[in-house]
Amino acid sequence: MFFTYLRRELRRRRKAALVVASGLALGIALVIIVSSVSSGMSKAQDKVLESLYGLGTDMTVTKAAAAPGSGGDERPRFEFDAKDDEDETQSTDRVMVQGFQTLAATTVDKVGKQDGVADAVGGLSLTVMKVDGQFRRGEFKQDQSSGQGGQGGPGGGQGGGNGQPQGRVEGGGASFDVNSFTVYGTDVTQQGLGPLTSSKITKGRTFKATETDAKVAVVDSAYAKEKELAVGKTVTISGTKYSIVGVSTADSGDAAANVYIPLKQAQTVADSKDKVTTVYVQASDSQAIDTVKAAIQENISGTTVTTSADLADTVSGSLSTASDLASSVGKWLSIAVLVAAFLVAGLLTSSAVSRRVREFGTLKALGWKSGRVTRQVVGEALVNGLMGGVLGIAVGLAGAYIVTAVSPTLTAQLGSTGGGRGGMGGPMGGGGPGRQTASKTLDIALTAPVSLTTILVAVGLAVAGGLIAGAFGGWRASRLRPADALRRVA
Incomplete structure (x- = not known):
């Protein structure tokens, strides 16, 4: 009887049911879209941070920045030996620790x-x-005009009274190319942390745990393409x-x-035995990151601890702007639309009950109790609500x-955390020469x-919307009396 009456009433009031369902659908759809876009923003930001931290890394520990004027700055010096053969190429390398x-x-081990x-x-x-x-030597060119009448001087020399030939040096100079690239020394026995974990080996293999001091390398694909490098070279x-x-x-x-x-090999070429720049x-427990950060800073002096949350605060550009809109304006807008949809559904249901006074009054006169009438309204x-869901x-x-499908491209700019050299703790994080104030820009496709x-939240909202609307209508229906029906019939 309940379902038969329910089906008949919903079919008879299709337009009203469609209006209520559409209102709830609008609010629920907006919640889903905003939530999915916010999730996409979060994944895009994580992708940016992974390029610096590496998968599974929660924080980095670096040396605390030196006070201004206390030294620590080193300028690269390049020395060349004098060579007789001017066609011989001069070459020298300078390996510098990023951030010095x-x-x-x-x-x-202390960390x-x-x-x-955990690790x-x-x-x-x-x-x-x-x-x-x-280096190219210059050629001495004698001044012909001064060399011709200069023979009467002391010593019989040419060119002038001091006996020195007059002329000028032409040509000569130097032509040098400067090439710089970044190198990261990784602990091959623990490859589960660090920046290399955010890359995939597309050719060849990664390091073996036994290659702690082997002369082997893994190169980035972009750098390999630029320098025409390949596995085996x-x-x-x-x-x-x-x-x-x-x-x-x-x-x-x-x-x-790159x-x-x-x-160990990185420490050898940099003359930095038993030294590291970063501890990953x-x-x-991901919920205890702040506690771990505080413990490290308290127990290990002279260090700076940077979490992924600290680094996320430095992300700017269209990714940050869109994230702010999705998290603030978008969420508040979806909440406002959802509340409005619930209220409209409740008011429309209550209004429908008012128009069915004679129907419900008659049912009560035939023996329906108020609870049964209320359940009928709530069921409808x-x-x-479920249709709207x-x-x-x-x-x-x-x-x-x-x-x-559209995948709009967002720009993420990752600047310095203000902690000075090495403040962000990663190879690209402001620790090296020329990176102190520079920002890293990435293009991220939004999903x-x-x-x-x-989806479960959407279903819950649909049920909640239906119950709220039913509560409005059920409260109104429970107040009806059989006499109201007789009055309407008269």
């Missing part, structure tokens, strides 16, 4: 022993500047040749370094699919993934 500040390798730290690994970030070219760092065993491609499109070599840390409203989910999924949680 290092930590003792024992710091890695790993802190409460809440810690050290890395050494280097910049290699290579200068090569040639060699790359030279400060006179040492490293065999290329693999080519990696960064997930974000921007690698943390060349990766074992940590993974917390045992709940069906309307289905329609809203369909529209929301379509909207999210359109956003993903709008819809999670199962979002």
